[in-house]
Amino acid sequence: MAGNQQTNGEARAAGEAGQGNVILEARDVTVQFGTKTVLENLSLDVYSGEILGFVGASGSGKSVLLRAILGLVPRASGSIRLFGRDLAELDEAGRLLIDMRQGVLFQHGALFSALTVLENIQVPMREYIDLPKKLMDELALLKVELVGLSRDAANKYPSELSGGMIKRAGLARALALDPDIVFLDEPTSGLDPIGAAEFDELVVKMRDTMGLTVYMVTHDLDSLLTACDRIAVLGKKRVLVEGTVQHMMESEEPWVKSYFRGKRARRIVPSQDE
Numbered sequence: 001m002a003g004n005q006q007t008n009g010e011a012r013a014a015g016e017a018g019q020g021n022v023i024l025e026a027r028d029v030t031v032q033f034g035t036k037t038v039l040e041n042l043s044l045d046v047y048s049g050e051i052l053g054f055v056g057a058s059g060s061g062k063s064v065l066l067r068a069i070l071g072l073v074p075r076a077s078g079s080i081r082l083f084g085r086d087l088a089e090l091d092e093a094g095r096l097l098i099d100m101r102q103g104v105l106f107q108h109g110a111l112f113s114a115l116t117v118l119e120n121i122q123v124p125m126r127e128y129i130d131l132p133k134k135l136m137d138e139l140a141l142l143k144v145e146l147v148g149l150s151r152d153a154a155n156k157y158p159s160e161l162s163g164g165m166i167k168r169a170g171l172a173r174a175l176a177l178d179p180d181i182v183f184l185d186e187p188t189s190g191l192d193p194i195g196a197a198e199f200d201e202l203v204v205k206m207r208d209t210m211g212l213t214v215y216m217v218t219h220d221l222d223s224l225l226t227a228c229d230r231i232a233v234l235g236k237k238r239v240l241v242e243g244t245v246q247h248m249m250e251s252e253e254p255w256v257k258s259y260f261r262g263k264r265a266r267r268i269v270p271s272q273d274e
């Protein structure tokens with residue numbers, strides 16, 4: 001990752017202009033469960049160094065797409081390329097290399113309740129790399145500090161943490177192996193507005209300082225407006241609209257219009273209709 005910083009930074013700048021390196025490329029992805037088609041011919045690009053907000057109605061398939069990208073649900077057709085590699089063509093060693101370059105923060109943090117924060121962060125380290133315990137402790141403590149938790153929190157169990165601390169601990173674990181991309185599944189859900197805003201700031205800081213690429217599934221309008229460079233909207237089993245906040249505000253797609261220019265949105269951003 002360290003060696004990628006400049007590349008990612010440059011790519012991010014270019015990405016904003018729509019010309020950055022594509023780090024994740026989904027093409028014509030179809031996912032079915034029995035006779036039910038959840039995603040159909042869905043295509044999406046994620047650029048290196050960007051924060052992409054992925055939004056859509058409840059039950060539209062956001063988690064299914066995330067699970068398909070992570071290789072946890074099979075595709076009926078289509079392809080997903082991550083770091084230029086087609087996930088369907090990877091052997092075990094290739095998959096391992098890809099897994100090491102991505103971090104995931106599942107909804108609710110998904111920490112192991114019987115492990116301390118430090119031990120939770122060390123789970124991916126133990127799984128993928130072989131390090132002496134002392135070094136692993138030091139590395140995990142660095143991650144604890146990186147996400148703004150105190151060293152005291154490192155020895156606490158998840159049940160002793162607030163919701164915001166759990167999210168931060170989950171992010172620290174997602175960052176354990178210094179990934180190039182992190183997938184965040186509704187990271188601010190359950191947080192109060194101040195905690196949510198602080199988490200968003202942290203994500204932006206990680207992107208800015210580490211050149212991290214962030215794929216964030218969220219329902220949080222504030223996160224979409226303040227933290228995301230681009231937004232992709234899932235609907236009708238595919239990506240309906242993608243682009244900047246401005247693009248969303250101008251879209252006449254009914255769901256996008258009611259989401260970004262509806263009553264709730266008007267409390268946050270002045271509607272262009274008014």
Ligand SMILES: Nc1ncnc2c1ncn2[C@@H]1O[C@H](COP(=O)(O)OP(=O)(O)OP(=O)(O)O)[C@@H](O)[C@H]1O
Binds near residue numbers: 058
């Ligand atoms: N393993 C599965 N078997 C059958 N159907 C599934 C499975 N996983 C998801 N689905 C269905 O796929 C659809 C999309 O679900 P998904 O969880 O991806 O929605 P979502 O957009 O993430 O929703 P939310 O915003 O509420 O989290 C739903 O109808 C769900 O019931």
